[in-house]
Amino acid sequence: MDNMDIGLIGLAVMGQNLALNINDHGFRVAVYNRSTTKVDAFLDGPAAGTNITGAHSSAELAAMLAKPRKIILMIRAGAAVDQTIEQLLPHLDPGDIIIDGGNSHFPDSNRRTRELAERGIRFLGCGISGGEEGARHGPSIMPGGNADAWPEVKPILQAISAQVDGKPCCQWVGEAGAGHYVKMVHNGIEYGDMQLICEAYHLMRSGLGMSVDEIQVIFSQWNSGVLDSYLIEITAQILRFKDEQGEPLIDCILDSAGQKGTGKWTGISALELGTPLTLIGEAVFARFLSTLKEERKQAASQFPRQYPSYSGDRESAVSAIHDALYASKIISYTQGYMLMREAANHYGWNLQFGDIALMWRGGCIIRSRFLGNIKQAFEVDPQLENLLLNPFFSKAIDQAQVGWRKTLILGIEQGIPLPTFSSALAFFDGYRSAWLPANLLQAQRDYFGAHTYERTDRPRGEFFHTDWIGSGSSTSSTHYKA
Numbered sequence: 001m002d003n004m005d006i007g008l009i010g011l012a013v014m015g016q017n018l019a020l021n022i023n024d025h026g027f028r029v030a031v032y033n034r035s036t037t038k039v040d041a042f043l044d045g046p047a048a049g050t051n052i053t054g055a056h057s058s059a060e061l062a063a064m065l066a067k068p069r070k071i072i073l074m075i076r077a078g079a080a081v082d083q084t085i086e087q088l089l090p091h092l093d094p095g096d097i098i099i100d101g102g103n104s105h106f107p108d109s110n111r112r113t114r115e116l117a118e119r120g121i122r123f124l125g126c127g128i129s130g131g132e133e134g135a136r137h138g139p140s141i142m143p144g145g146n147a148d149a150w151p152e153v154k155p156i157l158q159a160i161s162a163q164v165d166g167k168p169c170c171q172w173v174g175e176a177g178a179g180h181y182v183k184m185v186h187n188g189i190e191y192g193d194m195q196l197i198c199e200a201y202h203l204m205r206s207g208l209g210m211s212v213d214e215i216q217v218i219f220s221q222w223n224s225g226v227l228d229s230y231l232i233e234i235t236a237q238i239l240r241f242k243d244e245q246g247e248p249l250i251d252c253i254l255d256s257a258g259q260k261g262t263g264k265w266t267g268i269s270a271l272e273l274g275t276p277l278t279l280i281g282e283a284v285f286a287r288f289l290s291t292l293k294e295e296r297k298q299a300a301s302q303f304p305r306q307y308p309s310y311s312g313d314r315e316s317a318v319s320a321i322h323d324a325l326y327a328s329k330i331i332s333y334t335q336g337y338m339l340m341r342e343a344a345n346h347y348g349w350n351l352q353f354g355d356i357a358l359m360w361r362g363g364c365i366i367r368s369r370f371l372g373n374i375k376q377a378f379e380v381d382p383q384l385e386n387l388l389l390n391p392f393f394s395k396a397i398d399q400a401q402v403g404w405r406k407t408l409i410l411g412i413e414q415g416i417p418l419p420t421f422s423s424a425l426a427f428f429d430g431y432r433s434a435w436l437p438a439n440l441l442q443a444q445r446d447y448f449g450a451h452t453y454e455r456t457d458r459p460r461g462e463f464f465h466t467d468w469i470g471s472g473s474s475t476s477s478t479h480y481k482a
Helices: 013-025 036-044 060-063 079-091 106-118 132-139 147-162 178-205 211-224 230-240 262-273 278-290 291-304 314-347 353-359 371-379 389-414 419-429 438-449
Strands: 005-008 029-030 072-073 096-099 122-129 141-144
Touching: 005 013, 005 060, 013 029, 013 132, 013 178, 029 036, 029 060, 029 132, 060 079, 060 419, 072 079, 072 147, 072 211, 079 096, 079 106, 096 106, 096 147, 106 122, 106 178, 122 132, 122 147, 122 178, 132 230, 141 147, 141 353, 178 211, 178 230, 178 262, 178 314, 178 389, 178 419, 211 230, 211 314, 262 314, 278 314, 278 419, 314 353, 314 389, 314 419, 353 371, 371 389, 389 419
Parallel strands: 005 029, 005 072, 072 096, 096 122
Antiparallel strands: 122 141
């Protein structure tokens, strides 16, 4: 048998659901897992009655596939991917295609694209978002890597992806690790969105003294307006869920957050590329802080909250929180797009920013109503430097400013930490400032390190040093950018 359309390696839940999705769309798929008992259990269980075929070795899988072979890896990122590729290579021919559908770090995809091309194998690094449900019924798929491989796999990947307005949430992203880079930024925005929602919940619960049931109603209402999104939707569902005693389950969940590292990768890339990704960075740090549970309990006893109960108009306060959440969410996406633009310039990728918004409109975790507005913004101006310069988003931010600022004041007055709300507003106020005090910073750097500075009355690119302490020295440090 050598007529299967595609192979899939890795039968954890995501791999199983993706295989079933591929089968549902009429493609013949062969599956393999290192623990071959999983292959048999899958064929006898979820895949029973389908046309999915199982293999018990890499060689057997390769022999089942029509040429050029196409194989999707749905396995843990890191060394396991490289090991699996090495096991496959003896059974592949030049022109065959390996697709990494895991959450790999983009430098690994850069390397694998290059190394496999040298061995005649075409590699694609595909970011896949949507979790178990997305994999089963239509995820967002972000393919990058060897451009020659894209036409070969495009019919399959676009067929199984989510569809919005008749368009697949799967478009070619760019060369080398571009697909996994865009998925990484997607996950960074996801970190930001989740923390923003948590801060809104915290304000209502601890600041306004609202019950879980009351907050659940608010999130349900918000999901029918401009905040309509997958994460707002599931937040309302989570708050509705009761435990065995009929109490909100949310109150029984320990407030210590985990993470798999993609948000941290996003922040590191922003630091390397010099992009002010402040909101997502704070979202990552908020998770780190949450893990210090025992220290936080000790500090809470040492510094007890001594703030008066809220006595203002609660409806007005909830409206302000809504506006702060909306404005901060816009900032989160703005910073994510700033980072992707800088990465495209740095790595030489031709990213289509409107198409990225289209890919995120369905199937993925950060799908939301205003992704359509981002798509439109780049259709109007493909060279748009910043989302805040687009009329739709500038108007939305302007209308939300009053509530945004009132929300930060409420948090300060009630002693409630709002790291992403506050960093979003600080970024906005900084971005819209024609003058910032960095002139003093440059003077300080020149004072203690002779790092030089530019002058407002001279052309850009000319650098000067002042003998601040009267030493008579005109020596300056070599100018550099770090």
